[in-house]
Amino acid sequence: MNISIIGNGAIGSLLAHKLVNIGNFPHLWDKTNNPIIQSHLINLNGKKTTHTFKANNSTLLIKSDTIFICLKAHAILKSMHVLQKYISYKTNLIFVHNGIISREKLNKLYPYNSKFIMVTSLAAQKLNLNTVRHTGDNFSWIGAINKSYNSQKVISRLINLNFIKLNSAPQIYNIQLKKLCINMIINYITTVNDCKNGALAQKKYNQLILDLSTECRNILEKEQFNIELEEILAITYEVIQKTQNNTSSMLQDKINNRKTEADYISGYFIELAHKHNLEIPLIISYHNKIKQLQERIGHDRT
């Protein structure tokens, strides 16, 4: 399988190394014109491996059977618009991201491609331009955006590669909504309070987590996704415990003066709440806190 990865950040480079483990050297696409990328991975046991990948070759991009798009939510539509001329309509596009972006806009940009969403619980952190640290290993889920006659075949082929722990998710939107709740709670509280994920297990955050979870659950209910409050709380506390030493991606963005994915997490919840005429004061207040922070560090409102 000819695989390319767009975005040589934390998740993109981790997936590249995972593919090498099964003997498939993917082609990487970053923002440079470098024809090769040397990439170091520090695995969960602290062991370092180095691989060299072909990169930024438009012929290889156009010939890809499958492209993993590992970009921040706010970079996807803009980047995929620019890259249209290098992507064949036959290529399977796998979008790996947190937050929720417009499927309508993706369908408009790539009407003929088979398109998939991958929600991942893998965790990684870029230490510098060429080094990624693998910080967490857990399941990922893949589901089709536009179900076609061959989408299940594509999903099965990817699962059978066995390069990560991957499950098929026929209702991928529901998995995205669950992840959205986890990000709405953990990312925002850790960013506002400058703390590691594990700090949220402290009693002083119990009520806040309960109130945010309740607002999330009320929105999901209106979206016809009936999930018990207890389940949102259980998965959130499980992630807090499993990622206790992580700095959430939103807090990392704050520390590194980068734009956050707020518009695609709380922003998406706010959009849904408007649609369903629902009051979500706490989510709005946390959204505004992050947006103010972004304005202070010079990122536009979008």
Ligand SMILES: NC(=O)C1=CN([C@@H]2O[C@H](COP(=O)(O)OP(=O)(O)OC[C@H]3O[C@@H](n4cnc5c(N)ncnc54)[C@H](OP(=O)(O)O)[C@@H]3O)[C@@H](O)[C@H]2O)C=CC1
């Ligand atoms: N890291 C993690 O542990 C997890 C991340 N996720 C999600 O996965 C997605 C990717 O995250 P992550 O890998 O951490 O993000 P990163 O910011 O580390 O990686 C994205 C990379 O893409 C680059 N990029 C931006 N635009 C383009 C373009 N047009 N062409 C090529 N490269 C481009 C960015 O460069 P630059 O920085 O210069 O813009 C950056 O290097 C996000 O939605 C994140 O929330 C989900 C689970 C865990």
Ligand SMILES: CC(C)(CO)C(=O)C(=O)O
């Ligand atoms: C699961 C969690 C909260 C792990 O840090 C994450 O997805 C993030 O930081 O964006």
